[in-house]
Amino acid sequence: MRRHNLALVMHHISQQGPTSRARIASALGLTKATVSTLADELLRAGLLVELAPEPSPGVGRRGQPLALNPEGPSGIGLEINVDHVTVCLMDLTGTVRHEDVLRADNRGRSPRQVLADSAPLVRRALELGRADGLDVMGLEVAVPGIVASDTGRLLRAPNLGWSDVGLGTLLPQVLDLPGLRVGVGNEADLAALGELWFGGGAAWGDFIHVSGEVGVGAGLVFGHRLFRGAHGYAGEFGHMTVQRRGPLCRCGARGCLEVFAGQEAILRAAGLAHVPGTRHGGPPGSVTALRTLVQQGEPRALQAVEGAGEKLGIALSGLVNVLDPDTVVLGGLYAVLAPWLVRPLTRELEHRLVVERDVDALVRVSRLPGDAAARGAAGAVVRRLIAEPPTDRGPQGRRDGGGTTG
Amino acid sequence: MRRHNLALVMHHISQQGPTSRARIASALGLTKATVSTLADELLRAGLLVELAPEPSPGVGRRGQPLALNPEGPSGIGLEINVDHVTVCLMDLTGTVRHEDVLRADNRGRSPRQVLADSAPLVRRALELGRADGLDVMGLEVAVPGIVASDTGRLLRAPNLGWSDVGLGTLLPQVLDLPGLRVGVGNEADLAALGELWFGGGAAWGDFIHVSGEVGVGAGLVFGHRLFRGAHGYAGEFGHMTVQRRGPLCRCGARGCLEVFAGQEAILRAAGLAHVPGTRHGGPPGSVTALRTLVQQGEPRALQAVEGAGEKLGIALSGLVNVLDPDTVVLGGLYAVLAPWLVRPLTRELEHRLVVERDVDALVRVSRLPGDAAARGAAGAVVRRLIAEPPTDRGPQGRRDGGGTTG
Numbered sequence: 001m002r003r004h005n006l007a008l009v010m011h012h013i014s015q016q017g018p019t020s021r022a023r024i025a026s027a028l029g030l031t032k033a034t035v036s037t038l039a040d041e042l043l044r045a046g047l048l049v050e051l052a053p054e055p056s057p058g059v060g061r062r063g064q065p066l067a068l069n070p071e072g073p074s075g076i077g078l079e080i081n082v083d084h085v086t087v088c089l090m091d092l093t094g095t096v097r098h099e100d101v102l103r104a105d106n107r108g109r110s111p112r113q114v115l116a117d118s119a120p121l122v123r124r125a126l127e128l129g130r131a132d133g134l135d136v137m138g139l140e141v142a143v144p145g146i147v148a149s150d151t152g153r154l155l156r157a158p159n160l161g162w163s164d165v166g167l168g169t170l171l172p173q174v175l176d177l178p179g180l181r182v183g184v185g186n187e188a189d190l191a192a193l194g195e196l197w198f199g200g201g202a203a204w205g206d207f208i209h210v211s212g213e214v215g216v217g218a219g220l221v222f223g224h225r226l227f228r229g230a231h232g233y234a235g236e237f238g239h240m241t242v243q244r245r246g247p248l249c250r251c252g253a254r255g256c257l258e259v260f261a262g263q264e265a266i267l268r269a270a271g272l273a274h275v276p277g278t279r280h281g282g283p284p285g286s287v288t289a290l291r292t293l294v295q296q297g298e299p300r301a302l303q304a305v306e307g308a309g310e311k312l313g314i315a316l317s318g319l320v321n322v323l324d325p326d327t328v329v330l331g332g333l334y335a336v337l338a339p340w341l342v343r344p345l346t347r348e349l350e351h352r353l354v355v356e357r358d359v360d361a362l363v364r365v366s367r368l369p370g371d372a373a374a375r376g377a378a379g380a381v382v383r384r385l386i387a388e389p390p391t392d393r394g395p396q397g398r399r400d401g402g403g404t405t406g
Numbered sequence: 407m408r409r410h411n412l413a414l415v416m417h418h419i420s421q422q423g424p425t426s427r428a429r430i431a432s433a434l435g436l437t438k439a440t441v442s443t444l445a446d447e448l449l450r451a452g453l454l455v456e457l458a459p460e461p462s463p464g465v466g467r468r469g470q471p472l473a474l475n476p477e478g479p480s481g482i483g484l485e486i487n488v489d490h491v492t493v494c495l496m497d498l499t500g501t502v503r504h505e506d507v508l509r510a511d512n513r514g515r516s517p518r519q520v521l522a523d524s525a526p527l528v529r530r531a532l533e534l535g536r537a538d539g540l541d542v543m544g545l546e547v548a549v550p551g552i553v554a555s556d557t558g559r560l561l562r563a564p565n566l567g568w569s570d571v572g573l574g575t576l577l578p579q580v581l582d583l584p585g586l587r588v589g590v591g592n593e594a595d596l597a598a599l600g601e602l603w604f605g606g607g608a609a610w611g612d613f614i615h616v617s618g619e620v621g622v623g624a625g626l627v628f629g630h631r632l633f634r635g636a637h638g639y640a641g642e643f644g645h646m647t648v649q650r651r652g653p654l655c656r657c658g659a660r661g662c663l664e665v666f667a668g669q670e671a672i673l674r675a676a677g678l679a680h681v682p683g684t685r686h687g688g689p690p691g692s693v694t695a696l697r698t699l700v701q702q703g704e705p706r707a708l709q710a711v712e713g714a715g716e717k718l719g720i721a722l723s724g725l726v727n728v729l730d731p732d733t734v735v736l737g738g739l740y741a742v743l744a745p746w747l748v749r750p751l752t753r754e755l756e757h758r759l760v761v762e763r764d765v766d767a768l769v770r771v772s773r774l775p776g777d778a779a780a781r782g783a784a785g786a787v788v789r790r791l792i793a794e795p796p797t798d799r800g801p802q803g804r805r806d807g808g809g810t811t812g
Contacts, residue, residue, distance in 0.1 A: 146761055155761075206636040218728060222633075229730025230612040236760040240724035243650050244717075253723075253758040311650075317659075318646035318724060322624060324635025352659040354642040355552055355561075 002038075003388070005030065009038050010047065010068075010386045014094075018051050018067035039066055045391040046072045046135070047092065068092040073390060074134040075381025076125050078171075079142040079187060079374040080114060082106055082159045082214035083263070083286075086371055087121040089129050089136070090378035092385060094198060098128045099371060103285070107214075111154075111165045115174040122175060135393070137385055138181040140377035141167050142190040144215045149232030152184045158250055159215045185380065187211060187373045188235050191331055192219020193226055194376030197383075199367035205326030208319060209366070210237065210312070211373070212334035214263045220323070238262065240315040260311035263333050266290065269304035287333060294340050302340060309341035313348025320362070321354050328363050335369030408444075409794075411436065415444050416453065416474075416792045420500075424457050424473035445472055451797040452478045452541070453498065474498040477539040479796060481787025482531050484577075485548040485593060485780040486520060488512055488565045488620035489669070492777055493527040495535050495542070496784035498791060500604060504534045505777060509691070513620075517560075517571045521580040528581060541799070543791055544587040546783035547573050548596040550621045555638030558590045564656055565621045591786065593617060593779045594641050597737055598625020599632055600782030603789075605773035611732030614725060615772070616643065616718070617779070618740035620669045626729070644668065646721040666717035669739050672696065675710035693739060700746050708746060715747035719754025726768070727760050734769050741775030 008028055013019060016027075025035040042048040049071075050064040070091045077088040083105055089098040100121050106114045122139070129136050145157025154165040172180040192209035200207070202224060209219040216238035220227040228234050238258035239251050246255025259265055267273050270293065272286050293301035316328055330338055330345075342363060349359040368375055414434055419425060422433075431441040448454040455477075456470040476497045483494040489511055495504040506527050512520045528545070535542050551563025560571040578586040598615035606613070608630060615625040622644035626633040634640050644664035645657050652661025665671055673679050676699065678692050699707035722734055736744055736751075748769060755765045774781055 220728070227628075227729075230732045231730055231761075233761045234728060234730040236727040236730075239727050239758060239760050241720045241758065242647060244648055244720050251758070251760060256758075314647045314650050315724075318721075319728060321642035321645050322626070322640060322725060323633075324637055324640040324642075326636045352645060352647065352657070352662075354645050354657060355637070355639045 005034065005038055006042060006389045006391060007387055009035065009042065010389050013048065013066055013068055014092075014386050018065040020063055020065055022063075024066070041391050042066075042389060045389065045393050047385075047389050047391070048072075068386075070095065071133040072135065073137040073385050073393065074129055075378045075385065076122065076129075076136055076139040077142065077190070077374040077377030077379070077381070078118065078122060078139060079190075079371070079377060080106070080118065080160075081142075081144055081187060081373075085114070085118045085121060086374040087118070087125050088371060088374035088378045089125040089134070090375070090382055091134055092382055094379065094382060096375065096378075097132060097134065098125055099374070100124065101370070106160055108161055111162055111167065111170060112174060114160075115167075115171055119175050122171075137390060138183065138381040139171070140183040140185060140190070140380045141171065142185055142187040142373040142377045143167065144187045144213060144217065146233055146236075147184050147186050149228065154184060159213075183380065185377065186217065186219075186235065187213070188217025188219045188237070189226055189228070190219075190376035190380065191217075191368075191372035192221050192235075192329075192376070194368055194372035194374075194379060195219075195329055195331065195366060196221050196224065196226075197379045198375050199372065200327070200329060200364060204329065204364065206323075207327040207329050207364075208316075208323065208325050209329040209331050209372075210316070210334060212261070212263065212312075212330070212332040212337075216258050216262050216312075218319070220325075222325075237315065237319070240318065242311050242314050257311060257315040261308040261315075263287070266304050266308045266333070266337075269307060270301040272301075287336060291336060294337070305337050305340045306344045308337075309344035310348055312341070313345035314352065316345070317349050317352035320349065320357075321352070324355070326362075329366055330363065331366035331369060331372050335366040338365045411440065411444055412448060412795045412797060413793055415441065415448065416795050419454070419472055419474055420498075420792050424471040426469055426471055428469075430472070447797050448472075448795060451795065451799050453791075453795050453797070454478075474792075476501065478541065479543040479791050479799065480535055480540040481784045481791065482528065482535075482542055482545040483548065483596070483780040483783030483785070483787070484524060484528060484545060485596075485777070485783060486512070486524065486566075487548075487550055487593060487779075491520070491524045491527060492780040493524070493531050494777060494780035494784045495531040495540070496781070496788050497540055498788055500785065500788060502781065502784075503538060503540065504531050505780070506530065507776070512566055514567055517568055517573065517576060518580065520566075521573075521577055525581055528577075543796060544589065544787040545577070546589040546591060546596070546786045547577065548591055548593040548779040548783045549573065550593045550619055550623065552639055552642075553590050553592050555634065560590060565619075589786065591783065592623065592641065593619070594623025594625045594643070595632055595634070596625075596782035596786065597623075597774075597778035598627050598641075598735075598782070600774055600778035600780075600785060601625075601735055601737065601772060602627050602630065602632075603785045604781050605778065606733070606735060606770060610735065610770065612729075613733040613735050613770075614722075614729065614731050615735040615737050615778070616722070616740060618667070618669065618718075618736070618738040618743075622664050622668050622718075624725070626731075628731075643721065643725070646724065648717050648720050663717060663721040667714040667721075669693070672710050672714045672739070672743075675713060676707040678707075693742060697742060700743070711743050711746045712750045714743075715750035716754055718747070719751035720758065722751070723755050723758035726755065726763075727758070730761070732768075735772055736769065737772035737775060737778050741772040744771045 025032045049069045079086040085102040146155040168182040188211040211217045218235045218237035239256040243255035249256040249259045346359040431438045455475045485492040491508040552561040574588040594617040617623045624641045624643035645662040649661035655662040655665045752765045
């Protein structure tokens with residue numbers, strides 16, 4: 001009961017912003033004495049802070065608003081993707097305190113190698129957190145693959161060439177931080193949650209967030225919640241068929257969306273693939289090069305992007321017809337290329353949607369094109385801290401100097 | 407509060423079957439006196455009946471189990487589809503008391519004409535109900551089209567050629583029963599609900615029910631509830647793209663599932679279309695003729711059905727990858743053709759699913775191939791009677807001899 005009430009108070013403040021004990025008591029139907037006891041415990045644990053009293057006469061100490069502690073426990077999100085690694089340090093209030101990106105071609109490299117490359121980024125985030133008085137309580141990894149919802153094992157990440165990897169145990173080993181609490185989630189799911197929590201959010205209603213990366217994934221948000229499917233594998237959008245006898249996809253089937261509108265397909269069509277004819281996401285900087293070319297109106301690059309927009313529009317039409325969302329959000333590469341991608345995409349939607357829609361209102365561009373997944377991952381840690389406030393952290397709120405033992 | 411408790415008692419009995427006042431009180435956390443008062447009201451209104459006392463010694467009147475009244479208020483479901491009209495009379499217990507099918511080609515005919523043809527079926531169901539002591543409290547129409555969730559107007563039924571029809575007001579006019587309470591729902595949605603309530607049900611978990619008719623629709627059931635989408639239009643599965651430059655569909659787009667696997671496409675491919683080359687669902691009896699031909703192993707018919715199975719498998723793969731359901735249920739025409747359709751369909755699923763699945767366990771055949779939508783429609787009426795028990799029906803439980811004034 002006490003734990004439940006602690007979580008209620010944390011949740012209320014996270015939703016409403018700074019507010020007084022009296023208002024919390026009234027909103028939650030608790031007595032002021034109960035709220036004061038709970039607040040004292042959360043203050044002692046460094047989860048809340050008291051702000052300066054509101055400037056209204058006759059209000060005593062109890063009138064000091066309570067706020068989430070921006071120097072309290074925090075979380076790290078780590079997106080490991082095919083051509084980049086992104087780290088994000090987020091405090092309890094949801095503010096990004098530090099972010100870093102490593103551009104790299106991770107294909108064909110082992111999980112241990114990629115984690116070793118990522119380690120300096122994670123260590124730097126931990127150090128910066130420590131310098132800011134933040135206590136990193138956990139880390140969530142976003143990966144472009146199928147994650148078992150029960151064990152957290154990465155079952156398969158075809159575009160990385162990985163299968164059956166226990167990232168949750170491997171990462172603390174590589175970092176030499178055995179106590180670090182590591183969760184693992186699907187990149188497209190966490191990107192959609194990032195958008196829900198820190199991007200377009202509730203205003204987008206029911207939305208489908210499409211992550212354009214080397215792989216193409218979707219995160220489905222219905223009723224402000226991530227739709228995970230019966231086994232946690234929902235959102236594998238990249239292998240929707242666009243042309244049943246089309247080009248062969250890495251998955252073994254023909255004509256999947258990904259062979260037309262995945263990052264490597266677009267780069268190859270634009271003449272920017274590193275090694276022509278091979279399956280390759282392109283060297284670091286290829287996306288920037290592509291963007292420059294389409295900005296300059298280079299015909300081959302433009303055609304590549306517009307062709308991808310058309311195929312994406314075909315696949316999205318099928319999904320919008322079946323799922324009837326309020327909004328479709330273009331994320332990742334598609335957000336970067338949106339100025340050239342959106343027109344051919346909406347043309348297909350107008351042509352193929354069974355129920356007439358204002359497709360310009362239907363299609364939106366991500367507010368977090370570069371880091372939705374890393375933010376969603378960090379946000380997942382922070383939201384767990386709010387749902388299960390770690391009040392046993394002690395008065396300093398820190399049990400060791402480096403990582404966590406959560 | 408009283409209305410809420412009346413509904414609780416009705417719902418409990420509908421879920422548990424006949425049970426005693428004492429057990430109801432214990433299960434719902436009400437006093438026995440309260441349950442007795444509620445039960446008396448429901449008995450008086452003809453919604454419940456008392457069964458013979460359980461043969462245990464020492465149990466008085468209060469030990470007589472209460473059951474839903476199979477002679478109480480009831481509902482009618484009416485499916486109006488392109489090549490048939492089906493009526494279903496269902497009592498409070500969910501038992502089908504009468505069912506009737508009219509095979510007809512309704513394409514190009516006006517809503518008023520089709521309703522006039524359906525009127526004798528509905529009148530006969532009302533008469534049979536009256537003869538059995540049933541009081542028909544409402545009627546739900548299932549239509550193959552887009553129904554506005556707020557007004558209940560049929561916005562568009564492309565395969566019937568209808569648009570913007572107020573069936574809910576038109577049907578009572580045609581029947582000359584101005585008080586008849588008529589609801590309207592999408593055929594694929596109501597078929598999925600029929601399966602949920604009276605077919606495979608909860609054992610199927612999260613399921614996608616595919617209605618093979620002249621049009622192809624899907625009903626999505628997640629968490630034992632119909633998923634309706636943000637505006638109530640979810641489930642338009644027939645226009646998923648299978649081949650982006652494929653044959654032209656009636657919807658104006660190319661290569662939709664429906665042009666490969668809709669009923670008329672299959673009949674045409676099998677050489678059974680009434681007028682070759684025209685868009686036509688085939689004359690009454692075509693489906694039976696097709697089934698006979700494939701049973702006999704006629705090559706052209708077999709090829710037509712197997713080709714449809716392949717295309718259906720391609721479209722379903724995309725949906726299963728994105729939605730990760732427990733089960734895919736083949737309904738309507740697809741249930742009839744399942745013995746020949748399933749193998750090419752599962753071959754595509756095996757080939758195209760990103761997460762490996764036991765596809766034989768994934769794909770199931772409807773338990774209600776002919777009448778899922780009509781049963782779902784009648785069930786929708788009956789379930790409303792349970793959720794809002796009409797206790798003001800008076801001691802006879804009937805206010806007029808023919809229809810309803812609900």
